[in-house]
Amino acid sequence: MSGSVVIAGLGPGNDALVTPEVTEALAKATDIVGYIPYVARVAERPGLTLHPSDNRVEIDRSRHALEMASEGKHVVVVSSGDPGVFAMAAAVLEAVEHGEPAWRDIDIQILPGITAMLAASAACGAPLGHDFCAINLSDNMKPWELIEKRLRLAAEADFAMAFYNPRSKSRPEGFGKAVKALQEACGDDRPMIFARNVSRPDQTIKIVPLTEVTEDMADMRTVVLLGNSQTRLIERCNADPLIYTPRSVEG
Amino acid sequence: MSGSVVIAGLGPGNDALVTPEVTEALAKATDIVGYIPYVARVAERPGLTLHPSDNRVEIDRSRHALEMASEGKHVVVVSSGDPGVFAMAAAVLEAVEHGEPAWRDIDIQILPGITAMLAASAACGAPLGHDFCAINLSDNMKPWELIEKRLRLAAEADFAMAFYNPRSKSRPEGFGKAVKALQEACGDDRPMIFARNVSRPDQTIKIVPLTEVTEDMADMRTVVLLGNSQTRLIERCNADPLIYTPRSVEG
Known part of the structure; x- marks a missing residue:
């Protein structure tokens, strides 16, 4: 058999x-x-x-x-x-x-x-609606220097980004270091999205300008998204804002 | 109402x-x-x-x-x-x-x-099993120079990659240009995967070393994946090879 x-x-x-x-x-x-x-x-x-x-x-x-x-x-x-x-x-x-x-x-x-990043994206709009990358922030499996190199190159490429495993109990400092690298490399106030328990009844979505992000905003039940330099926020009176990254970039 | x-x-x-x-x-x-x-x-x-x-x-x-x-x-x-x-x-x-x-x-x-890249990935193994990026190769919506810049930075970051809209009827030359840029930037023979009509009865999966890729291998019904520098091919006697990108990178 x-x-x-x-x-x-x-x-x-x-x-x-x-x-x-x-x-x-x-x-x-x-x-x-x-x-x-x-x-x-x-x-x-x-x-x-x-x-x-x-x-x-x-x-x-x-x-x-x-x-x-x-x-x-x-x-x-x-x-x-x-x-x-x-x-x-x-x-x-x-x-x-x-x-x-x-x-x-x-x-x-x-x-x-x-996958979590796409459920998170759908829950707040379409922040990954243009070219994007997905990075596992855990340094259990790779050296921290490689993660930081990828963050800087992804910012230079102007990718929207999705981050898995942002902050583990055993290595809580990693997310803070990633945020610092991104703040330096992006140099603007694009929105970071914290989607916790995505698709579950206790789902929460928080949108925070990158300069105001602190390392305690993520845990292992959170998937984190970051817009690119063009990402837009649509404010609404009766609902949470919608966030999207435009499909086009002017030549 | x-x-x-x-x-x-x-x-x-x-x-x-x-x-x-x-x-x-x-x-x-x-x-x-x-x-x-x-x-x-x-x-x-x-x-x-x-x-x-x-x-x-x-x-x-x-x-x-x-x-x-x-x-x-x-x-x-x-x-x-x-x-x-x-x-x-x-x-x-x-x-x-x-x-x-x-x-x-x-x-x-x-x-x-x-999404197509994840169905394509599942159909041949786990080529996107490590950090990766997704790039739309159509230059309808953005200048070609930006696409090429992203390809080169993605190679430098050693991302696995997924490419949507690789080759349109109206601009068939784009995919050939992308392949040339990737061949130069990657400098190795990592596998490129052509998944056509993915998940449909007429699905085809082709795995081609990057140096042997030609521009006619993709069309608009194809999603294209590219391994990173560590991607592995598992040959099998009685079935198509399995392809995966290892979770870990040595420090």
Whole structure:
């Protein structure tokens, strides 16, 4: 019997953002693997075994999924957001490359999901409506100097920007350093957007001019967006402002 | 009676990638506005009026949607992919900013969708699994010099990259120029991925070393991805290779 691994994106939290393709994969699975709060989003049923695991064990979790698949199980690795954006897809493929040769024969599929930056963007308008970049601010996986270099080059390119993992408990100083680099490199008062618990009932969206941003404004449940030099704010009387980055730049 | 405008992402083409939130919005709409092939994806029903329009009339289409909403209609503006990524959300907000003051009081919601680059990434692995940028290669809306500057800075930042609108019929030379700039700036043989008709039954994925890319490899139905300097290819005996960009960079 030949097993499979599906790496599925659950979106940012609201079940109305889970694609039918992912829902169907969950319905066919024999085993669900993932970080505890993501596995908790999958309903228990007979024939399904849940394997929640702690954060920061992505490679162990990936190897476990591949081992079960090679025993004939149909494993779904659940990921928040989109599995290809700072999530489980790259981890599973890293485990495949460095693991058992037979793992390369496993049927592996990746199912996209709504990633946090796009849900956050939609919640406040279209701040990523022009060329943009996505940067993981955690320096667990790369040197801080590289992050700072990317921030400065992204500002020079006048990209709108999205930042994942802005501020961890273990390294809270990183976000403050990123903000300082951005304030220097951008040199203006473009809006920074703090989207916390995006798509969930307790979602909050805060829009703050870049010069007024302080490091305590983000935590690990926040995705942070930054406009480019052209980003516009539309004030409204009866609702929160809308924010968008124009599609065009004058020649 | 107060109307509304919902700007909804239909994803890249496969109905299994349309979120339940978008499906519900379509079911409640009185009017659907959008580019002809996207409106054609919405089933006709009593009480629903379809308003398909041609390409490149985004602002007219947006104004039409806002006018109908101010007359009490519940309008859904359908967008391919995610409406916030090189699609209709920024156009509608531009129309709001420069249009009737009363349009600012209209209930406007944006519903995210699966954008083409993330469906393409999932179809071949996780090439955007590290910091990345998204660039619209069309120079309809911005000068070519700005596009080329961004390509060179993105290469210097060692971003993985996604390219939308790589090659239009009216300006076919743009993609060749972009490839030349990337070949010079990257200076290596990292893989470029051509994902055509992504998520549809006739989807094709081609992986080509950057030095071997030619300008005829892309058209307007293709989204193009480029790895960073660390991107890996996992060869397999019985299936297409998997491609991923590692999560970590050594310090």
